[in-house]
Amino acid sequence: MSARCLPASDRAILIELPDLAKTLALFEALQSDRPVGVEEMVPAACTILIEFAPYATTAARIWQHVQRLLARWDAEAQAQAQGSAAAKQALHSRLVEIPVVYDGADLSSLAQLLDIDTTELIARHTGAEYQAAFAGFAPGFVYLAGGHASFDKVPRLPSPRTKVPAGSVAMGGHFSAVYPKDSPGGWQLIGTTPVAMWDLSRAEPALVQPGFRVRFVDVTRASQSTVFLPAKSGAAPAQPPESAAKASTTGSALTIKAAGLQTVFQDLGRLGQTGMGVSVSGALDRQSMRTANRLVGNPTGTAVLENVMGGMHWQCQGSAVLAITGARVAIEVTTAQGQRFQQPQDQAFAVDDGDQVRVGPSTAGLRCYVAVRGGFEVQAVLGSCATDTLAMVGPAAVQAGDAVQVGQAVPANDLHAVQWPAAHAARQWPQAGEPVWLDLVLGPRTDWFEPQSLQLLTEQVWEVTAQSNRVGIRLQGAHPLLRQAQYQGVELPSEGTVLGAVQVPANGQPVLFLADHPLTGGYPVVGAVASHHIDLAGQVPPGAQVRFRVVQPFVVEQLNGLEGE
Structure with missing residues (x-):
């Protein structure tokens, strides 16, 4: 076989292989023998994206490691390995059965394309076992490989639909999949399932994950659909996103009067969730986020508010120590007694009960970051407080009327703030037209x-x-x-x-x-x-x-x- 190593960034490479089977075999080998410094691995149809920490390794070292794994595969050893893997999969990998009502908009036209009737198409789709190959597109969306040989002829639509309903069972090329949420899509729709592919209230939010086996069950004529769920792992259920206004702790808080164009919670993101189709997300300007936390004395990864173009206004309940970094904005503080003063950016400042803070529109840069001593009391989702706006994972965006509670990331009675060098303000802050x-x-x-x-x-x-x-x-x-x-x-x-x-x-x-x-x-x-x-x-x-x-x-x-x- 042949393989290529393609640069994907200064901290990632893309390994390209001849087909899906060899890609999944190499991915399994890399999981068992993971190179030092690798942070994320994303398998796909014929490639594996490998992201690494440049301080721990290099692209050349990882490629050498991959070559050593590939070099072990002579014809006999590869056949034995594939047979062993198949036997292991049959014995141990989880089987998920997905009930399907075959009522898709493209069912009849697809049957005609394959020169069969819809009954035969359904029989072929339910008569095979599929392998969950890799995740992508959206959380819970998993590419299912396998099926009848004729499915290799299934094309994608010439023009994708603007909205495919959640639960739609679809085919594209030699893959099948279920759309976990309403989204655009260009695959052929053949049915629907009542089972949620992605549910944050479950211990394992993704119903299907890479490595699972999947079988589709025809319940079109059944009076009641039988719901097949995988066994629970016993872990505590993940909590669904909550708005900041629902925080139950008492103490200091920021009552939001104006939230600006978009204000969301962000931290360093969520690593290790790519198998469920969830990317890292996190603050877009991590330097500004870290600087804001350093100014108020928080651990640098503490959740902050990320705001687009300023325009925020809040009133303080209790006392707090704040810092605002990132895009250049004017900060006005109005005390409870009615005194007003301009607060310099990139400095920690204290506010008392009843004080109001207004953040003006940005004059350079796009996103500003608000940190509070002790962090914000906000519900983590899959181990992070980052709001992923594409995947819709994480806390809800902040809205006017929310009372954002101050947390306990550091002792409340320790008011020491760590001032950071003024070099942050000297950064390049882009402007329109420049x-x-x-x-x-x-x-x-x-x-x-x-x-x-x-x-x-x-x-x-x-x-x-x-x-x-x-x-x-x-x-x-x-x-x-x-x-x-x-x-x-x-x-x-x-x-x-x-x-x-x-x-x-x-x-x-x-x-x-x-x-x-x-x-x-x-x-x-x-x-x-x-x-x-x-x-x-x-x-x-x-x-x-x-x-x-x-x-x-x-x-x-x-x-x-x-x-x-």
């Missing part, structure tokens, strides 16, 4: 694009559009990026994407992925913003101009000639 230079690492699909387009990528000015959000920055250029002739009209199998990835849809106008980006994507990624400029990217406002500067070339490492291909 260019922002972002360093770029090429890959993993740079070779999909024409040489002239790669030249345009770095020479052209890219306007930041108003459609940008925490998922990504939509860019608009005078000249779109065009694919090479052999890749025009080619559909890229879904593969893992990184924070900072510059994905290029069919229209040739790039999207720069931010913290709430999907785990996998089906459009080619031409490059990724270097990790030292991720925080800067999170502060680029609509109307600003982005320029890319390549700091790492596109270099492919290839391993050929292994036995067993």
Whole structure:
């Protein structure tokens, strides 16, 4: 067999393999023999995205480790390993049976396409066992491999639907899946299931996870649908998201009078949840978040409020120590006695009961961060207080009328604040109409694009559009990026994407992925913003101009000639 190592960023590589079976075999081997420094691994149809900590390892070391694993696979050993894995799976992996009412909008047309009737299509779909291969797109959305050989001919829709209802059972290519929530989608809809694929009230929110076995059960004619659920693990149930107003602790709080355009809780995000289709998320400008916490004396990963473009107003209940960092804003404090004064940014300041704080509109940068001594009393979801706006995981956004309680991350009677150097204020704060230079690492699909387009990528000015959000920055250029002739009209199998990835849809106008980006994507990624400029990217406002500067070339490492291909 052959394998390629493609750069995905300055802290990630993409291992490309011939097919799904070899991809899952390598993924299983990497889980058993995990390289030092690896933080996340995202398997997909023919690739494995490996993200690592640069201070602990390098891309070259991980690739060497992968090559050692691949080199062990001669034809005989591979056959034995596959047989052993299959036997182990049959004995030990969890089987989930999903009841389906076969009433999908595309059931009849798909049967006609396969030159069979709907009864035969249902029989083929229910007559096979599927392997949960990898997660992506949304929490609880798992690609199920297997099924009848004729399903390899199933195409995706020419134009995706704007809304596919939750619980829709669908087919795309040789995969089946169930949509866990209402979302756009281009797969063929063949039925519906009453079973929730994603439920935070369960001990294991994802009904199906990679490595499980799945069988679909036809309940179309049943008077009552039988609900099949996997065995509970015995862990305490995960709690659903709560609004900040529902916090039950007593003591100091911030009563929100105006929340601004978007104000959400953020911390360093949630690691280790990619198997359920949940990305890390977290603060878009981690330097500003950490600085705010240092100013008030919190651990640097304590949850803060992330606000877009200012416009906040709150009144204090009890006393508190606050700090506001990030985008440049004016801060006005009105005491309970009616005195007003301007509070400098990037400094800790104390407020008393009844004091009001107003945060003006941002004049440079996009997102500001509010930290309070002791942190905020907010319910963690899957181990983090970060709000993932795409996956809809985490605490609800802050609204006017919420009483956001102050927590106990540090002793309440210790009012010492750690002042941080003033260098934070001297950072580059992007403004509308001004260019922002972002360093770029090429890959993993740079070779999909024409040489002239790669030249345009770095020479052209890219306007930041108003459609940008925490998922990504939509860019608009005078000249779109065009694919090479052999890749025009080619559909890229879904593969893992990184924070900072510059994905290029069919229209040739790039999207720069931010913290709430999907785990996998089906459009080619031409490059990724270097990790030292991720925080800067999170502060680029609509109307600003982005320029890319390549700091790492596109270099492919290839391993050929292994036995067993």
